[in-house]
Amino acid sequence: MVVPIFMDHGMREAAPAYPLTAAQWDQLQANPSGVFIDNRTAARLGLKPGDNMPIMSSAPSRRDGSKLWTFRVLGVVENPPWARIGMVMANYDFYDRTRPLDRAGEVGQLFVLLKDPERVASFADQVERIFANSANPTWVIPDKLQAQVAGNYRFNIPLLTQGVSAAGLFMILFLIANAIAQSVRERVAEFAVLKTLGFSDAGVMTLVFVEAAFPCLLGALVGFAIATALASKITSLTALQKMAVAPPTLSLGVLAIAFAFAAAVAFASAAMPAWRMRRLDIASALRR
DSSP: OOOOEEEOTTHHHHOTTSOOOHHHHHHHHHOTTEEEEEHHHHHHHTOOTTOEEEEEOSSOOSTTSOOEEEEEEEEEEOOOTTOTTOOEEEEHHHHHHHSOGGGTTOOSOOOOOOSOGGGHHHHHHHHHHHTTTSSSOOOOOOHHHHHHHHHHSOOOHHHHHHHHHHHHHHHHHHHHHHHHHHHHHHTHHHHHHHHHTTOOHHHHHHHHHHHHHHHHHHHHHHHHHHHHHHHHHHTTOHHHHHHTOOOOOOOHHHHHHHHHHHHHHHHHHHHHHHHHHHTOOHHHHHTO
């Protein structure tokens, strides 16, 4: 999924975070249907300067009713750290002239630079009062205040994800361990017979570990298959398209990690029952 950032000449100074040189800004303004893309997007889509880049919208968004937008790649720039899902920089004037007339002139966000930082709060209040009764009222927030709010409510998403995953693994470990322990207790006599027939302590312990590993590894495989199927459908969700969420990817490395954790859970859940079977007294077990 690709979501272009439509830029105009005013963003040259207002948005220095975009990795365009002065010559590239001029080139973008001179080529209405041109775009600059970052190196990650170029590698993912196999694009190079001079290639056409078709983008299909979710609804008819051109003035002629078409869903297809065709852009031409002007160049490839370095991916900035904040553009984790990739970046496509397009010409706002071209977009505004080709979309439906009832949407012409609309923008989602404006950046305003003030020479006097002391006037920021009063200027924001003044703008909001001007458009208070408008069909599209504005919400003005200074960059400093926005950064403070973001800092106060920032939380570590990877840490939160790892915590939820750890809680899930602990619950699975508890359930598997309880099931294996009960299964072994109910078949103590059977294990005693196996040891009588010549099975070694290591052989009996191996049987317990295999019994625990089979559902764990099978569950990891089924979970990976379900996650892969759901990941292929996520990018088609309208809400996520509007949020420009990067499409999730599940590689063989993820499957290997899933198998490793499944094996660890199986080993931990079967360790105590297997140790009991190793120390099993055959005579006492057969008298039960």
